[in-house]
Amino acid sequence: xxxxxxxxxxxxxxxILASDSxxxxxxxxxxxxxxFFPPPxxxxxxLGLDFEITRITIISWIAVAALIVFFYSAARxxxxxxxxxxxxxxxxYNLIRDGVGRDVIGKDAKPFxxxxxxxxxxxxxxxxxxxxxxxxxxxxxxIAYPAFMALLTYLLYLGVGIKRHGFFPYFKGLIIxxxxxxxxxxxxxxxxxxSNVIARPFTLAIRLFANMFAGHLLLVVFSLGGAYLxxxxxxxxxFSPLAFAVAIAMTFFEILVAALQAYVFTILTAVxxxxxxxxxx
Amino acid sequence: xxxxxxxxxxNVTAIAYGLSAIGPGIGVGIxxxxxxQATARQPESAGLTRTYAFLGAALSEALxxxxxxxxxxxx
Numbered sequence: 001x002x003x004x005x006x007x008x009x010x011x012x013x014x015x016i017l018a019s020d021s022x023x024x025x026x027x028x029x030x031x032x033x034x035x036f037f038p039p040p041x042x043x044x045x046x047l048g049l050d051f052e053i054t055r056i057t058i059i060s061w062i063a064v065a066a067l068i069v070f071f072y073s074a075a076r077x078x079x080x081x082x083x084x085x086x087x088x089x090x091x092x093y094n095l096i097r098d099g100v101g102r103d104v105i106g107k108d109a110k111p112f113x114x115x116x117x118x119x120x121x122x123x124x125x126x127x128x129x130x131x132x133x134x135x136x137x138x139x140x141x142x143i144a145y146p147a148f149m150a151l152l153t154y155l156l157y158l159g160v161g162i163k164r165h166g167f168f169p170y171f172k173g174l175i176i177x178x179x180x181x182x183x184x185x186x187x188x189x190x191x192x193x194x195s196n197v198i199a200r201p202f203t204l205a206i207r208l209f210a211n212m213f214a215g216h217l218l219l220v221v222f223s224l225g226g227a228y229l230x231x232x233x234x235x236x237x238x239f240s241p242l243a244f245a246v247a248i249a250m251t252f253f254e255i256l257v258a259a260l261q262a263y264v265f266t267i268l269t270a271v272x273x274x275x276x277x278x279x280x281x
Numbered sequence: 282x283x284x285x286x287x288x289x290x291x292n293v294t295a296i297a298y299g300l301s302a303i304g305p306g307i308g309v310g311i312x313x314x315x316x317x318q319a320t321a322r323q324p325e326s327a328g329l330t331r332t333y334a335f336l337g338a339a340l341s342e343a344l345x346x347x348x349x350x351x352x353x354x355x356x
Contacts, residue, residue, distance in 0.1 A: 104332050195340070203343040210349050267335050 028228045031220040036141060036213070060139040063125040071121075096120050096266065104270040108277045112270070115156065119149065120266040123208065127258030130216055131251050138258070141212040143205070146265075150205035153269045161276035170276070204268060211261045215254050222247035294352030301348025308341030 040052035074089025082090060096117040101109040123140065130138030139145050161170040175192045176185065226243035229236055316334035320327045 103328055195343075199343055203339065203346050206346040206350055207339070207342065210346060264335060264339070267332065268339055271332060271336055 123262040146205040146208040154201035157276040305345035312337040
């Protein structure tokens, strides 16, 4: 709550345009962050840690179960001439192997492809749960999921870099830009350190989280708005179908966002891994 | 003596995020415009430059993402 004071000079002829806080939001309750904290279904303590199994946890289990069922049944009876399901599974895997792994990392891609493919499909299935009826919230909209995946990626590419090049040469490659005048390092080393060591895992996690979080809230705002307008006694009821139409259009847009964010997360992981393999700058 | 001319009710962090999204919005636009132009001029380079396009977009998007979390952290 703020008061923006726009005129500070003279007292005469200053008009007060203060908005009336009591006059709005009579019946309509806008969605809040509480959306993402559903009540726990059951809770337990393990080793002094409190666990809460909520709706979102169950949705994540369903997504993972669907992922396992799909790939297991695709690979169960692998033949030289693939069937329909095997073909679908193979094309999905090839999308990551060729489009991300081999294109970005190159000839050293082989050990990382299982990680990249798992990451992509885990994020994709979790994101898609944001628009599956009755689930309609993505586990990726909780910061814990993207944060942990970003942490895994961070540790992996740091580990690969240190293993391939040694601790100091690797960090030298990360923060020192070769071929610039010596005095420029005063400016460049802090920038490179911030962007390569600190900002990377942070933005990787926040990008996925923010997209899913905002996408869910967008759907909730338009659906609640449509439902609220529908029960209005006055003329504004005619705007209700418009709000629902936008909610449906946004649902389709969310499919695009879900796939795109999974792809972006995977391709950035691959880019960071490639830099570790090749040795920074 | 200060006189209130206009008052705003609500959350100022929405304005903060709006401001922080201007620069990255322009930046991401430039990155993808350049990628589309490069692909139009030389279609076979699409696969080669796609990685750099994503990397450039991710770098400029980082500022908007920091703007997104700063209000959450600072409240």
